[in-house]
Amino acid sequence: MLACALALSGAALAADPVGVTVTAVSLQDQQEAPAAEEAPLALRAKRVLVAPGKVIEDGVVLVKRGRIVAVGADVAVPEGARVLEGEVVCAGFIDPWSDLGVDAASMGDGRTDAATRVTDALDPWGSAYARREAVAAGVLLTRAQAGTSTELGGIGAVVRNGAEGDDLVLLADANVAAAVGLAARGRAKDPFDRIGEADKLASKLAGGRDYRADWTEYETKLAEWEAAIAAKEKDLDKDFKKAQKARDKDIEDAKKKGEEHKEKEYKEDKRPRAPKYDEEKEVLARVVAGELPLVVRCEGSAELRALLAGTAEFPRLRMWIVGGTGAELVAQDLATRHIAVVVQPTPFSELDGERPEGHDLGLAARLAARGVDVLLGSGGPSRDLPLMAALAVGHGFDAQVAFHALTVGAARALDVAGEVGTVEVGKRAELLLLDGDPLTSAGRVRAAISAGRVVHETTSR
Amino acid sequence: MLNNLLLSGFGPGLLALLSGVGQPRVATPLTPLTPLSPLSTSPASVDAPTLALHVARVHVGDGTVLTNATVVVRGGKVVSVGENVPPPEGALLVELEGELSPGLIALRDFSTARGENVDSTRNIMPTADLALAFDKRHRDVAALSAEGITSVVLAAPGSELVGGLAAVVDPGSGEVTKRKALLCIGAGTRALSFNRYPTSTAAQYAELDELFGAGESVYGQAKQGGLPLLIDVTDRADVQRAAAFAKRHGLKGALVGAIRWGDVAAAVKDAGLAIVVGPIQIGGFGPAAAEAVRAAQAGVKIGFAADSPDNHPALLRATAAQCVRAGMAPGAAVRALTGDAASIAGVADRTGRVAAGLEADLVLWSGAPTDLTSRILKVWSDGQLVFEAAPNASSQGGQE
Numbered sequence: 001m002l003a004c005a006l007a008l009s010g011a012a013l014a015a016d017p018v019g020v021t022v023t024a025v026s027l028q029d030q031q032e033a034p035a036a037e038e039a040p041l042a043l044r045a046k047r048v049l050v051a052p053g054k055v056i057e058d059g060v061v062l063v064k065r066g067r068i069v070a071v072g073a074d075v076a077v078p079e080g081a082r083v084l085e086g087e088v089v090c091a092g093f094i095d096p097w098s099d100l101g102v103d104a105a106s107m108g109d110g111r112t113d114a115a116t117r118v119t120d121a122l123d124p125w126g127s128a129y130a131r132r133e134a135v136a137a138g139v140l141l142t143r144a145q146a147g148t149s150t151e152l153g154g155i156g157a158v159v160r161n162g163a164e165g166d167d168l169v170l171l172a173d174a175n176v177a178a179a180v181g182l183a184a185r186g187r188a189k190d191p192f193d194r195i196g197e198a199d200k201l202a203s204k205l206a207g208g209r210d211y212r213a214d215w216t217e218y219e220t221k222l223a224e225w226e227a228a229i230a231a232k233e234k235d236l237d238k239d240f241k242k243a244q245k246a247r248d249k250d251i252e253d254a255k256k257k258g259e260e261h262k263e264k265e266y267k268e269d270k271r272p273r274a275p276k277y278d279e280e281k282e283v284l285a286r287v288v289a290g291e292l293p294l295v296v297r298c299e300g301s302a303e304l305r306a307l308l309a310g311t312a313e314f315p316r317l318r319m320w321i322v323g324g325t326g327a328e329l330v331a332q333d334l335a336t337r338h339i340a341v342v343v344q345p346t347p348f349s350e351l352d353g354e355r356p357e358g359h360d361l362g363l364a365a366r367l368a369a370r371g372v373d374v375l376l377g378s379g380g381p382s383r384d385l386p387l388m389a390a391l392a393v394g395h396g397f398d399a400q401v402a403f404h405a406l407t408v409g410a411a412r413a414l415d416v417a418g419e420v421g422t423v424e425v426g427k428r429a430e431l432l433l434l435d436g437d438p439l440t441s442a443g444r445v446r447a448a449i450s451a452g453r454v455v456h457e458t459t460s461r
Numbered sequence: 462m463l464n465n466l467l468l469s470g471f472g473p474g475l476l477a478l479l480s481g482v483g484q485p486r487v488a489t490p491l492t493p494l495t496p497l498s499p500l501s502t503s504p505a506s507v508d509a510p511t512l513a514l515h516v517a518r519v520h521v522g523d524g525t526v527l528t529n530a531t532v533v534v535r536g537g538k539v540v541s542v543g544e545n546v547p548p549p550e551g552a553l554l555v556e557l558e559g560e561l562s563p564g565l566i567a568l569r570d571f572s573t574a575r576g577e578n579v580d581s582t583r584n585i586m587p588t589a590d591l592a593l594a595f596d597k598r599h600r601d602v603a604a605l606s607a608e609g610i611t612s613v614v615l616a617a618p619g620s621e622l623v624g625g626l627a628a629v630v631d632p633g634s635g636e637v638t639k640r641k642a643l644l645c646i647g648a649g650t651r652a653l654s655f656n657r658y659p660t661s662t663a664a665q666y667a668e669l670d671e672l673f674g675a676g677e678s679v680y681g682q683a684k685q686g687g688l689p690l691l692i693d694v695t696d697r698a699d700v701q702r703a704a705a706f707a708k709r710h711g712l713k714g715a716l717v718g719a720i721r722w723g724d725v726a727a728a729v730k731d732a733g734l735a736i737v738v739g740p741i742q743i744g745g746f747g748p749a750a751a752e753a754v755r756a757a758q759a760g761v762k763i764g765f766a767a768d769s770p771d772n773h774p775a776l777l778r779a780t781a782a783q784c785v786r787a788g789m790a791p792g793a794a795v796r797a798l799t800g801d802a803a804s805i806a807g808v809a810d811r812t813g814r815v816a817a818g819l820e821a822d823l824v825l826w827s828g829a830p831t832d833l834t835s836r837i838l839k840v841w842s843d844g845q846l847v848f849e850a851a852p853n854a855s856s857q858g859g860q861e
Contacts, residue, residue: 346743346773347742347743347772347773347774347775347776347779359773359775361773361775382742382743384743387743387779387782387783387786387833388743390782390832390833390834391743391775391779391833393833393834393836394775394778394832394833394834394835394836394837395775395836396836396850396851399834439833439834440832440834441782441785441786441791441829441831441832441833444786
């Protein structure tokens with residue numbers, strides 16, 4: 001113990017020759033102090049991919065306090081800044097369909113509802129190794145979700161794979177998740193049950209809509225009531241003495257008759273009653289109003305068709321599909337309603353039993369060709385979403401569209417496009433420094449910057 | 462019109478080749494050369510017209526790349542390959558855009574024969590012939606062709622001590638290229654079962670030593686060098702044991718099934734064995750690619766497996782691409798996919814390289830074969846077009 005303290009104060013002495021009486025505790029303070037005033041970070045690259053299709057040659061990206069403060073070819077690097085150099089700088093990749101950061105029991109929980117918050121189930125240490133691998137592959141942000149195969153999985157969050165503490169969550173309520181037609185506890189459902197789930201979801205949404213309508217009605221009535229009460233009170237105030245006399249008389253009369261005095265009833269006394277508070281409906285109301293996107297895991301074309309039909313009555317609903325192996329048959333509807341599909345281009349053996357027809361690496365390309373907005377997700381076990389994206393590109397998906405899907409596209413779907421997804425001033429510093437163009441074999445991640453810090457770095461080979 | 466007229470007299474082989482060339486790139490094949498001349502001068506070649514495929518890059522399959530190369534094909538075989546050479550007189554010149562490589566070789570596969578040679582009672586099946594399990598009409602076959610795979614080693618899965626005789630089959634032609642190509646041995650924990658002999662590693666090797674010590678039938682052939690082994694192993698200890706076992710009996714062949722090759726690569730090299738790497742799942746599965754690179758750098762010959770249809774056959778090139786990411790030279794990865802794989806499978810005299818005398822098993826890529834973003838545009842097997850990518854699959858125009 002003593003030795004430890006001595007060693008620590010020795011280190012402190014070495015670090016700060018002035019602070020002779022430094023103790024172990026103040027050493028810690030001293031180490032934390034510079035972290036708060038972290039030196040600016042400058043990323044210098046031959047190509048800065050500001051956004052899909054927008055490139056700055058020989059550019060510099062300057063990062064301060066977790067945000068991008070300058071981007072350009074003529075940005076002066078301030079003295080004391082840490083400089084990292086590489087071929088390409090681009091926005092960190094975002095995985096909208098992942099299993100990272102959530103404890104396994106919560107992810108597989110079959111009893112979640114719309115109001116279940118994944119932020120209550122985050123466990124960045126449980127999958128630390130996998131998260132590190134994701135960061136090394138360039139996947140800096142993922143959608144974390146509980147109850148992934150439950151009818152309603154609850155509120156999903158956007159989390160950083162390279163952070164544990166306060167920086168872990170970028171957006172706590174990024175979406176509400178639902179699942180239609182998935183097997184439950186390893187047992188496939190029959191077609192009627194699967195399609196029925198789409199109808200069930202639609203009626204749940206209608207419940208949310210009606211709930212908000214009830215509340216709106218209540219609030220209107222409440223306001224009316226409050227106004228009426230105020231007016232009546234004013235009236236009463238005016239003739240207060242008269243009214244008091246009348247009341248005294250009433251009491252007297254009642255006494256004489258040996259009756260109980262009854263207070264005069266005013267119609268304004270009837271206060272409107274509030275609808276019963278319902279947490280789940282509260283959340284679903286936000287979904288129907290378009291305040292939170294609805295993410296639906298749905299595979300077969302029959303279920304998708306039922307889902308599209310059932311949700312057509314909610315014009316403000318912002319929905320996207322996860323999985324979508326049968327989406328080709330409803331592509332036109334998806335394209336018209338701008339419903340994105342998160343495709344999983346996987347060569348895995350271990351699918352989740354939802355796709356008897358097997359792997360389909362060309363799905364992303366074919367959906368895109370039909371005008372559907374295609375996003376890409378790892379779907380869980382893989383940490384290397386960029387490599388899966390490359391595989392989709394190798395099977396006909398446009399490379400620029402794939403890059404867009406991993407950055408801006410996913411950011412928009414998760415409502416974080418104002419914060420991340422491009423290399424623009426004001427955005428959060430979720431950035432990658434690559435050895436080559438993203439998605440190519442040469443595009444290895446040299447450094448990853450998350451929440452403004454360098455969270456991964458490889459030594460050059 | 463003229464094309465049609467000419468093609469009609471050329472037989473199915475040429476028709477297939479040309480129909481695969483794609484509309485924009487039948488680069489005026491008729492102008493400088495007169496395709497009819499070989500027919501008129503040499504009647505023997507009526508059934509075998511000569512084609513000169515001109516392409517910017519040819520991955521030969523031995524690690525080298527030829528630029529501005531011409532590959533001359535006749536009768537389903539490659540006649541000559543040259544850099545900066547004019548097409549031979551009388552050949553039909555075909556301009557190809559992209560990069561050409563030999564057809565890929567999947568060194569362990571169960572396509573069309575999933576579950577074959579898994580026997581819960583019999584553990585030693587030295588004469589089981591995997592070629593009998595091949596069904597050329599199975600839908601798996603098209604998936605292999607679409608991924609540029611022109612040769613597949615149909616092998617036992619390693620769950621039996623002696624799993625039988627692997628066959629090399631050509632999914633494109635549906636033919637068995639080589640029967641009894643490799644003897645499949647289960648020398649890892651996968652071949653052990655609690656209720657079937659042998660139940661322990663020690664008993665497993667005792668049995669193997671007895672079989673190969675006696676040296677009868679296939680075991681004798683293997684010892685005399687006439688039958689290479691495909692030995693399934695699981696962990697590093699298995700690799701060491703299997704290498705020592707092979708050395709003890711003078712056996713040649715390849716190990717398959719492990720992940721951590723790096724630490725034990727020296728023992729494998731010392732035994733003169735090769736390694737079949739993969740399949741490496743995409744992302745999140747630890748050091749598999751880096752371990753394969755270490756083994757290759759130690760001088761061990763490498764090939765790849767996809768284990769389809771358990772996995773999508775695209776995992777074959779995805780496995781190679783991950784090794785490239787982990788530091789393997791792209792040329793070495795292509796060699797492992799083609800030339801070295803052919804020599805591991807014992808068919809190097811027939812396929813695996815773009816070289817004179819070998820079968821015209823070719824793949825046209827939109828870019829480098831080890832880049833996953835490259836598309837497979839066309840695949841030929843024995844000179845026959847067996848796959849062609851749908852044009853412009855993504856509406857946003859060409860990739861790259």
